[in-house]
Amino acid sequence: MLSRTSNLPIGVFDSGVGGLTVLRALRELLPDENFLYLGDTARVPYGAKSPESVIKYALQAGGALVQEGIKMLVVACNTASAVSLDALASEYSPLPVVGVVKPGAEAACATTINGKIAVIATEGTVKGGVYQRTICSMHPDAEIIAHPCPLFVGLAEEGWVDGELVEAIVARYLKPLFAAFGDVKPDTLVLGCTHFPVLREAIANVAGSSIKLVDSAETTAKTVKNILNEAQICNVGDVKGKISFLATDSAQRFAAVGGPFLGEKIDTSDVRVIDL
Amino acid sequence: MLSRTSNLPIGVFDSGVGGLTVLRALRELLPDENFLYLGDTARVPYGAKSPESVIKYALQAGGALVQEGIKMLVVACNTASAVSLDALASEYSPLPVVGVVKPGAEAACATTINGKIAVIATEGTVKGGVYQRTICSMHPDAEIIAHPCPLFVGLAEEGWVDGELVEAIVARYLKPLFAAFGDVKPDTLVLGCTHFPVLREAIANVAGSSIKLVDSAETTAKTVKNILNEAQICNVGDVKGKISFLATDSAQRFAAVGGPFLGEKIDTSDVRVIDL
Structure with a gap:
C-alpha cells in the first residue's frame, strides 16, 4: 500500500x-x-x-x-x-x-466504576449540556451532574494554582457538586475546561483519593x-x-x-x- | 441668555x-x-x-x-x-x-491626608500607569502604589461579594500592597475598576477603618x-x-x-x- x-x-x-x-x-x-x-x-x-x-x-x-x-x-x-x-x-x-469533549467523555466512561460522574466546566459548556449528552450516549446508565466553575479560569491565568486559599475556592465549588449525588459519591471528576488541569493538584486534594480526575488532553x-x-x-x-x-x-x-x-x-x- | x-x-x-x-x-x-x-x-x-x-x-x-x-x-x-x-x-x-480615571484621581486627591494612595485595578490599567501619572499631576507629593487584582472581576461577576473566603482573596492582594508603603500606611484606596465597587464591603473590611475607599462613579x-x-x-x-x-x-x-x-x-x- x-x-x-x-x-x-x-x-x-x-x-x-x-x-x-x-x-x-x-x-x-x-x-x-x-x-x-x-x-x-x-x-x-x-x-x-x-x-x-x-x-x-x-x-x-x-x-x-x-x-x-x-x-x-x-x-x-x-x-x-x-x-x-x-x-x-x-x-x-x-x-x-x-x-475535546468526546475524548473527555470517553475517558470518563473508561474510568468510572460506579457510573457516577461529576463534570466541572465553564458556564457555556455546562449550560449546553454536551458532556451530559455525550457521556449518556456512551454509558446510558451513568448519573452525570455538571457544575460551572468560572473562577478556575482566572485562578489558572493568575498562577494561583495551589495552597490553602485555592483549595478553599475549589471546595466552595466541589462540595455542593459532590453533595448533589446523595449517598453514593461520584468516583470520576471530568475537568471539562482546558484551563483546569493547571489546578489538578488542588482539585485532587479537595476531591480526595476516591475520586479519579480525568481530562481530555x-x-x-x-x-x-x-x-x-x-x-x-x-x-x-x-x-x-x-x-x-x-x-x-x-x-x-x-x-x-x-x-x-x-x-x-x-x-x-x-x-x-x-x-x- | x-x-x-x-x-x-x-x-x-x-x-x-x-x-x-x-x-x-x-x-x-x-x-x-x-x-x-x-x-x-x-x-x-x-x-x-x-x-x-x-x-x-x-x-x-x-x-x-x-x-x-x-x-x-x-x-x-x-x-x-x-x-x-x-x-x-x-x-x-x-x-x-x-x-473615569481623572474623576477617580480627583476623588483620591480630595480624600488623602497623608498623601499615600493605593490603587487597585486591572492589569492593563496598572501597567499603563495612568492613575499614577494623573494623581501625580494633581498632587505631585503623593506616594502612589498600584497593584492589579484581576480575580476581583471574576468574583464580582460570579456574585461572590462577601464572606470569609472573599475577604481572604481580597487580603491576598491587599496585604502586600499596603506593606509596600512601609511604616506609614496609605489612607486612601482607589477602586480603579468599575467592577470593584461591588466588592466594596469585603475590601473595606480587609483595608480597615483607617483607609478610605474611593471610586470614580x-x-x-x-x-x-x-x-x-x-x-x-x-x-x-x-x-x-x-x-x-x-x-x-x-x-x-x-x-x-x-x-x-x-x-x-x-x-x-x-x-x-x-x-x-
Missing part, C-alpha cells in the same frame, strides 16, 4: 492559552508532528459567552488556520468544542476536525493519532516537529502566560499576532 | 456590566437625562488585553453609540479610559468625551453634570429619563448579571444585541 504523508502542521485552536495543555499532550504522543496553535487572546474567555458568538469566533479562527495550511483541526477548547464542532466540520470539510491526543494513521497523513520527517503560535492579542503576554500551560518556555518571537 | 437643551441620550460605554456602577451614579445625579449604555460583553474583559486591542474596541463602540445619536460619551471602564480616551476624543470631536457623574451645564445641553424634560441598553453578546445574560451592578432590575427586552 502506498503510504501518503504530510508535513503540514496540525492546527490547534483555543480561546486563549488553556488549549496549550492539550498541545502538550499532543506533542508528547506525536513528537514528529508540526503544530500551528491559535489562541484567540483578544476575545478570551469564551466560557460565559453565547453559543452564537462562540460559533462565529470559532469559524473565524478555523478559517485563519485553514488559510495558513493545516492537515487537521483540533479544537482544544471545551466551550468551542461544545457548540461549534458541527459548524467547523461542515465549513471546512473534508478537513478532519477533532474536539491525553484521549484527544490518542484520537488525533488514530486519525493521522487512518488517513495516512502522519509526518515521517526525521527531525522533531516544530510549534508555531498565532495569537489575536499581545505576543508577549501569550508567551508569558502560556509557558506554564505548555510546560515549556515560549519565545515571544515565535508568536505572530493576527487579526480575526 | 438663550439656553439650549438636548434630549439626546448620554452614551455610556464599558467592556461589560461593570460600567453599570457608573451609570447608577449618573442616574442618581441626573435623573432627567436619557442614557444609552453599551456593554461589549462579547469581548469582555478588557483588563488583560493589549492597549492596541482596547483602543480598537473602544473606537468601534464609540462609533456605534455616535451612530445611534448621543450628546456626550462617558467611557465607564477604567481600562478603556486609561488607553483610549485621546483616540475617542479626536475621532468624535467635538463630542464631549469623559473617562460619583466624581464622574459630577464631571458629566458640569459639562452638560457648561455646554447647555441638559435635558429639561419633565419625565424621568430612560435607559436603553446595547450589548454585543446575549441580552439575557446582560440583564441577569447586570442588575446587581446597576442596582435595579434590567428587562431583557430593553437590551438590544449589536455586532461591532
